[in-house]
Amino acid sequence: MSLRDEIEATLRAWDAYETGRGSVAVIDFDCAPTTTDTEPAANRLAVHRRLTELRARATEAGADRLTTRLTADLAYLGALLGQHPHLNDYVQATQGCPAAGWQDGYITHRGDQARQALTALGIQWGPDTVRDLNAVEGPIETDDAPDAIRQAAADYETAVRQVTGSTAPFELNVEMTEVDAYWAYWLDGAGDRIRLRLNLRRASFTKVAARQFALHEVLGHGLQGASWSARAAAEDVPWVRLMSVHAPQQVLLEGLAQALPLFVAPDDELLVTRTRFDHYNQLVRAELHTALNQGASIAELADHARFRMPWITEAAIADLLTDRGANPQLRSYQWAYPAGLDWFANLAQADQPTRTTVLQAAYQDPLTPNDLTALWPEGPAIGGQGH
Structure with missing residues (x-):
């Protein structure tokens, strides 16, 4: 399984966990739909640990697109777990741009x-x-x-x-x-x-x-x-x-x-x-x-x-x-x-x-x-x- 596919499997398990407990879905549009059933993740902390491991591998491989995406996932999951970072840091990590604002x-x-x-x-x-x-x-x-x-x-x-x-x-x-x-x-x-x-x-x-x-x-x-x-x-x-x-x-x-x-x-x-x-x-x-x-x-x-x-x-x-x-x-x-x-x-x-x-x-x-x-x-x- 490729690194990208491992990331997708982790996101599907996280999504199944969130939707299964009545929380907001993680996946908004699926560009690679599958009929295979997904086993929900055990909990948010387990997902955080897995995403952290995947991001380290993506960074080591120089896979910038994957690293950027995992950075967003970890920042959002961290917020779900109770973190409340500075707005500019949070938006930069998730949306990929600063929250500088307009004059x-x-x-x-x-x-x-x-x-x-x-x-x-x-x-x-x-x-x-x-x-x-x-x-x-x-x-x-x-x-x-x-x-x-x-x-x-x-x-x-x-x-x-x-x-x-x-x-x-x-x-x-x-x-x-x-x-x-x-x-x-x-x-x-x-x-x-x-x-x-x-x-x-x-x-x-x-x-x-x-x-x-x-x-x-x-x-x-x-x-x-x-x-x-x-x-x-x-x-x-x-x-x-x-x-x-x-x-x-x-x-x-x-x-x-x-x-x-x-x-x-x-x-x-x-x-x-x-x-x-x-x-x-x-x-x-x-x-x-x-x-x-x-x-x-x-x-x-x-x-x-x-x-x-x-x-x-x-x-x-x-x-x-x-x-x-x-x-x-x-x-x-x-x-x-x-x-x-x-x-x-x-x-x-x-x-x-x-x-x-x-x-x-x-x-x-x-x-x-x-x-x-x-x-x-x-x-x-x-x-x-x-x-």
């Missing part, structure tokens, strides 16, 4: 862009911004959402395949669920089978949201996972074929998925406005993420959230802070959203050859932030320029 002037600039786009639609900046934007986007009934997302995915599929070069097939299953979690839409899968879950507690359904999440979940995450799976089936790839949200491919996944409208639908005013609005919101969430972990008081954080995002509710602020401060998975994973979206939003303004190179590479391999930087050295620092 106030840059966040304000992105806010001005979002405000101008909203104004062009007749929407004012204030407590009712989200409500008014949803109204302009065209609300749809919950029961109509799955068909609307499927139709939007079909409408955009050719365009996404053209810019990414992917020919991988996939099979989509859409499910309705209702869980107390931060996410409104979640995609996972194995091989060419992808599952999109719609969380009725969080999701609001509009015509624009259907287009946005067809691009984000189905043609972003889903087609990417299916594309990586197709490559892994055709050749002996050097990377771990089990994707986890605490690992450094997540900046690519969340960044490109959020920014896809800028590449394939730049003339869709409503969709681009939503993307610019989300970009600003993600940068503000990153501000709160870093400030919370630097010791800012809850009152200060809540005031800043309301100042930057006057439409945000108290419940949303409370969930945002809880996720980024107390949840080991989300303290890492949530940083992928601002870090990834900001980099890819800037990439959308780069020259066509650079855009093509990055997007096609992104559907071939689970690229890390270092890989992305190597493909576009002139791009902005992933994770921010620092305060």
Whole structure:
């Protein structure tokens, strides 16, 4: 058994242990599905010991991709075991980029862009911004959402395949669920089978949201996972074929998925406005993420959230802070959203050859932030320029 396969066997056993006890899954997308039953690991400490041994072997072998992945796994597992490292160290180990954050002037600039786009639609900046934007986007009934997302995915599929070069097939299953979690839409899968879950507690359904999440979940995450799976089936790839949200491919996944409208639908005013609005919101969430972990008081954080995002509710602020401060998975994973979206939003303004190179590479391999930087050295620092 190769070192990569030993790592995958260990991750499968860890995943079986976590899911068996009702905890969050370790594996988010399986690019090498198997029908073999997995024996759950004995406990988290046993998994930690095994991953430590595997990382030492990967380091000795000079297998940088495997070492990077094991570093992320050990950092996340350490957090599950009670460690609470400095945010920058934790995000660097898991997401593969620093939690430097963005300067106030840059966040304000992105806010001005979002405000101008909203104004062009007749929407004012204030407590009712989200409500008014949803109204302009065209609300749809919950029961109509799955068909609307499927139709939007079909409408955009050719365009996404053209810019990414992917020919991988996939099979989509859409499910309705209702869980107390931060996410409104979640995609996972194995091989060419992808599952999109719609969380009725969080999701609001509009015509624009259907287009946005067809691009984000189905043609972003889903087609990417299916594309990586197709490559892994055709050749002996050097990377771990089990994707986890605490690992450094997540900046690519969340960044490109959020920014896809800028590449394939730049003339869709409503969709681009939503993307610019989300970009600003993600940068503000990153501000709160870093400030919370630097010791800012809850009152200060809540005031800043309301100042930057006057439409945000108290419940949303409370969930945002809880996720980024107390949840080991989300303290890492949530940083992928601002870090990834900001980099890819800037990439959308780069020259066509650079855009093509990055997007096609992104559907071939689970690229890390270092890989992305190597493909576009002139791009902005992933994770921010620092305060």
